[in-house]
Every structure is written in C-alpha cells, then in structure tokens.
Amino acid sequence: MPGHPSPTSMGLQFPEGFIWGAATSAYQIEGAAATDGRGPSVWDTFAKTPGRVRNGEHGDVAADHYHRWSTDLDLIKELGLRSYRFSIAWPRVVPGGSGPVNRKGLDFYRRLVDGLRERDVTPMVTLYHWDTPQELQDIGGWENRDTAYRFAEYAAVLAEALGDAVPNWLTLNEPKTVVQNGYLYGSHAPGKRDEAAAYVVAHHQLLAHGLAVQAMRPHLSPQTRIGPALNLHPCYPADESAEAQQATVLYDGYENRLYLDPILKGHYPQDVLDDVARFSPMQKHIKDGDLEVISSPVELLAVQYYCPIYVTGAGETVRKHPTSEAFWQQIYPEGMYDILTRIKKDYGDIALTITENGLPCPDVMGPDGTVQDTGRIAFLRDHFAATHRAITDGVNLESYHVWSLMDNFEWQEGYDERWGLVYVDYASQQRTPKASARWYSGVIRDNGL
Numbered sequence: 001m002p003g004h005p006s007p008t009s010m011g012l013q014f015p016e017g018f019i020w021g022a023a024t025s026a027y028q029i030e031g032a033a034a035t036d037g038r039g040p041s042v043w044d045t046f047a048k049t050p051g052r053v054r055n056g057e058h059g060d061v062a063a064d065h066y067h068r069w070s071t072d073l074d075l076i077k078e079l080g081l082r083s084y085r086f087s088i089a090w091p092r093v094v095p096g097g098s099g100p101v102n103r104k105g106l107d108f109y110r111r112l113v114d115g116l117r118e119r120d121v122t123p124m125v126t127l128y129h130w131d132t133p134q135e136l137q138d139i140g141g142w143e144n145r146d147t148a149y150r151f152a153e154y155a156a157v158l159a160e161a162l163g164d165a166v167p168n169w170l171t172l173n174e175p176k177t178v179v180q181n182g183y184l185y186g187s188h189a190p191g192k193r194d195e196a197a198a199y200v201v202a203h204h205q206l207l208a209h210g211l212a213v214q215a216m217r218p219h220l221s222p223q224t225r226i227g228p229a230l231n232l233h234p235c236y237p238a239d240e241s242a243e244a245q246q247a248t249v250l251y252d253g254y255e256n257r258l259y260l261d262p263i264l265k266g267h268y269p270q271d272v273l274d275d276v277a278r279f280s281p282m283q284k285h286i287k288d289g290d291l292e293v294i295s296s297p298v299e300l301l302a303v304q305y306y307c308p309i310y311v312t313g314a315g316e317t318v319r320k321h322p323t324s325e326a327f328w329q330q331i332y333p334e335g336m337y338d339i340l341t342r343i344k345k346d347y348g349d350i351a352l353t354i355t356e357n358g359l360p361c362p363d364v365m366g367p368d369g370t371v372q373d374t375g376r377i378a379f380l381r382d383h384f385a386a387t388h389r390a391i392t393d394g395v396n397l398e399s400y401h402v403w404s405l406m407d408n409f410e411w412q413e414g415y416d417e418r419w420g421l422v423y424v425d426y427a428s429q430q431r432t433p434k435a436s437a438r439w440y441s442g443v444i445r446d447n448g449l
C-alpha cells in the first residue's frame with residue numbers, strides 16, 4: 001500500500017547482536033500443580049477461593065507446559081527466538097518454602113535449561129514470579145522478614161544447580177505488583193487490602209532481592225549477570241497545573257523510584273518514605289545495613305513496560321490513550337522511549353533488557369486455522385520503533401522479550417485474556433502460532449522492521 005508503512009518496511013535496523021525473545025512465568029503456563037512433589041503456592045490458594053478469578057479458573061493445568069516443555073522448546077526454536085525468559089516455581093523446588101529441596105522439581109528445570117541450550121536459545125531465569133509457597137504465607141509471607149532469608153536460600157540452591165548453564169538471572173518479578181495488587185487492592189494473591197502491610201512487603205521483597213544476589217554470587221561465574229525485573233510506568237502530569245506536576249513527582253516515586261533507588265542508588269526516595277509514614281510502619285522495618293544489602297551490585301536491569309500513567313493535581317489518574325482488553329492498559333508506545341531514556345539519565349548505563357511488553361487481543365481461530373492478531377502486530381511494531389529510537393539515542397539495551405510466548409493464565413482474568421504470540425486451544429492443548437508470531441519471526445530474521 002503506497003504511503004502506508006507495512007509492518008516490515010520501516011527501515012529500522014537494530015544493532016548487530018540485539019537479542020529477540022519472549023517471556024512466560026511458571027504458574028501461568030506449567031500446570032502440574034501437584035505433580036512430582038510441587039507444594040501449593042499462594043496462587044493455588046487464591047485461585048481456588050471463590051470469586052477471586054474470573055470464571056473460577058486456576059493454574060492446575062494451564063498450558064500444560066510441565067508435560068509439553070520439549071515441543072514448546074521446538075516451537076521457540078522454530079520461531080527463531082534467541083532468548084527465552086521463564087520463571088522457576090519456588091514451591092516446585094522447595095515445596096515448603098524452606099527445608100528439603102525437591103529433586104524432581106530441580107530436574108525439570110535442568111531439562112528445560114539444557115533443552116534451550118541444545119536449541120541455541122539463551123535461558124533467562126526469573127526466580128520469583130509471585131508463587132510464594134503457601135507454607136511461608138501461613139507464617140506471614142512477605143510481611144515476615146524471614147521470608148527474605150528463605151528466598152535467598154532458595155536462590156542459592158538454584159544458582160548451584162543451574163548456574164553453569166544460565167547466564168542471566170532475574171530475582172523478583174514486579175515487586176510493585178505484589179505490593180499494589182496483592183496487598184493494596186487485593187486483586188492478586190494473597191488478596192489483602194492493608195496499606196500498612198503493603199509497604200513492609202515492599203521492603204522485605206527488596207531485601208530478598210539483595211540477599212539473593214549475595215547468596216547466588218559464590219555459585220556463579222564472574223560473567224553471569226543478576227538483576228531485578230521491574231515494571232516501570234512513565235508518569236506524566238494530566239494537565240499543566242503546578243499541582244499536577246507536583247502530584248506526578250510523588251506518583252513517580254511510588255511507581256518507579258521506590259524500587260529503582262534502593263537497588264541502584266542505595267537509598268529510599270525520601271518523599272515516598274515521608275508519605276508512606278502516614279499509614280505504614282515501613283520505616284521501622286528498615287534495619288541497619290539493609291540498604292547495603294539491597295544495593296548489592298547488579299549487572300542487569302530488566303524493564304517491563306506496558307503503559308503510562310497521567311496524574312491530576314488531586315493525585316488521581318486519568319486516561320489519555322486508547323485502552324486494550326486489559327482494563328489497566330493504555331496504549332502509548334512513546335512511553336517506552338521515555339522510560340528507557342529516563343533510566344539512562346537518572347541511573348546511568350547499566351545494561352538493560354526488556355523482559356515484558358505486549359498486548360491482549362480478542363484472538364479467535366478462523367476457519368482456515370489462522371489467528372489474525374493484527375492489533376498485536378501494530379502494537380509491537382510501534383513499541384519496537386520507539387525502542388529503536390531509544391537505542392539510537394544511546395540507551396544500553398541488549399534484548400527484548402515479548403509478553404508472552406503463548407496464551408496463558410492471566411491471573412485474576414483467568415484464561416479469557418490472550419497475550420500470546422502462540423494461540424493455545426486449552427481443550428486440546430494444541431499450539432498455533434498467530435500472525436504476530438510469524439511477523440515477529442521476520443523481525444528477528446531481519447533484525448529490524
């Protein structure tokens with residue numbers, strides 16, 4: 001179509017060696033919830049509590065990846081992905097959260113990691129994607145400081161078992177989502193609404209991150225990299241008023257600096273600490289030495305970008321862009337550019353990887369057996385283009401993982417929201433690459449748009 005850029009004709013070449021991949025997480029795809037010694041997690045409990053998840057759905061079977069891992073890896077290879085970011089289920093490896101290690105659980109992840117390497121795909125492992133072992137939750141979960149130490153022990157077990165084969169490790173996935181969805185809104189496990197507890201949970205997760213970094217190091221080669229996976233939201237004033245500008249600064253503190261500053265600068269943002277003190281005893285839980293632990297050196301920052309936030313003078317949020325099927329998502333590709341360049345400006349040149357970015361679409365399989373998810377192609381194309389501009393402007397970004405490799409259990413939305421490049425028919429567990437997957441293969445092959 002003359003005058004209209006087709007998805008592959010934008011003339012944007014990515015740097016040589018740029019790595020393209022896709023991401024998943026354990027509870028969302030594995031299933032096999034009680035197989036081979038896996039213990040229950042907070043998400044098993046939450047999803048089985050009536051009224052918590054749409055249609056009463058849960059992850060008992062999910063995409064059955066625990067049994068289909070080998071053909072799933074074949075698909076990853078066939079699509080041309082060069083990096084696969086997945087998470088390890090804590091309760092599969094340490095079923096009670098502390099104590100005995102489950103050999104069968106470890107063996108599963110060893111097979112996965114070896115299978116990826118045989119296919120020339122680099123594994124990127126997330127240690128925690130929200131599946132806290134239920135036994136730890138029963139004694140306070142992240143409200144209990146001990147959980148941070150249990151997490152570090154579990155991290156050391158994995159570093160020892162898989163350290164030789166995994167070059168990139170991510171500690172926690174989106175600690176902010178656990179704080180907000182898990183402890184403020186109650187929409188995720190463990191389903192609490194307790195702002196006092198929420199920020200204690202923030203601190204203990206950050207402590208867990210730092211303790212894990214320290215516990216893993218002795219088991220890893222000097223080249224192996226560790227970092228956190230943070231969902232970052234560029235925050236903009238909703239209007240030009242001084243009030244909106246001011247409210248936006250604090251909002252940004254809660255969304256971004258509360259996690260970035262302690263890890264990368266070794267201190268909490270004072271404006272957020274002061275504000276939190278109005279309703280949470282967080283500060284009492286920050287012990288001497290904690291910030292040194294939390295700011296243990298990391299080599300990688302994993303960025304997850306889905307949408308911007310616009311803040312009014314009253315500190316409320318408003319929408320300015322088209323939304324997606326996910327009620328919380330506004331589509332704004334420029335936000336990707338803004339957040340990447342802002343990290344460089346405020347935190348320096350740490351290596352960055354995008355570990356999540358994607359769009360849910362009302363995907364249906366047509367009579368010809370294809371899934372024409374053109375909306376997803378346009379979304380990815382625009383976000384890739386914004387990313388390209390950030391790289392051109394000097395951002396040290398090395399890889400991009402689309403969320404998600406395949407349709408999966410989207411937390412409180414159950415299976416209705418489809419985020420995958422690959423369509424999953426849950427009745428037959430058949431996988432079908434969508435049009436976006438084929439298009440993405442072309443991007444990877446050309447290393448450009």
Ligand code: FCB
Nearest residue numbers: 025173174177403410419
């Ligand atoms: C992120 C989560 C991921 C998935 C996407 C849509 O917040 O890390 O598991 O649910 O959103």
